[in-house]
Amino acid sequence: MLSLIRPALVLTFIFTALTGLAYPFAMTGLAQALMPYQANGSLTVQNGKVVGSDLIGQAFTTERYFHGRPSATSTADPNDAAKTVDAPYNAASSSGSNLGATSKALAEAIRDRAAVYGQGPAPADLVTASASGLDPQISPASALIQVPRVAAARGIAAERIAQLVQDHVEKRNLGFLGEPRVNVLALNLALDTLRP
Structure with a gap:
């Protein structure tokens, strides 16, 4: 044995x-x-301070900044551990909403998000949350549709903001993998350097 x-x-x-x-x-x-x-996490450092990561989105909500893709992540409710509360871009709880195509709550959320962008169709990545809830990028179309709002809030010509967006479009990986995209954190940091 x-x-x-x-x-x-x-x-x-x-x-x-x-x-x-x-x-x-x-x-x-x-x-x-x-x-x-x-x-080390693809950390973005500005003035010696970590301000985010290239890999995880952030909840920009003011009119002065470009907004990222909606996030469906959540965290435990501090008042009742049996419940959860919304916590956008919570990297400790990466998940989607788990709402199906026939969900009334999903249809209502999409309708509400699309209304923010006017009468025409809004890009899909601005009205639907991703499976991870952490996407740091949006499509160029999603960035460009926000240009008038950001330009008005900052008092900067829309053409300058649109050019900034174009300057931050990342091309497909190896020329054929994925889609063109814009990192929202990088775009917003560059936006802060523009003066009216």
Whole structure:
């Protein structure tokens, strides 16, 4: 019996050391050496202070800023742990709304969000939440539809704001993967540098 237990314990120890310690330390060290920006969360720093991440959206709500894609994330209600409350872009609770296509609540939310952008059709990414609830980017069309509001709130010519949007459009990865997009945090930080 001991002849069976001893090799099992030795192998458990060896594989625990290899896969539980050596491999994670090696990968962490390699990531830190080769791509420290990505390995540390793609943090955006301004004036020596972390203001966000390129990978997680933020809840910009004032008229002076571009708004990101709606977020359906939530957190525990501080008054009743059995309930949840909305907590947009809560990275600790990445999730969608789980509302189906026939949901009246979803149709109402889409209608309310679309009404903000006028009579014409609003881009889909401005009226629907993503599956993760953390999207940091919007489509160029979603940014451009917000230009008149941002320009009026800041007293800056709409043409200048539209050009800023165009300057921040990220192209498809490798020229064919994904869609063109605009990082809302980067755009809003650049917007703060414009003067009327």
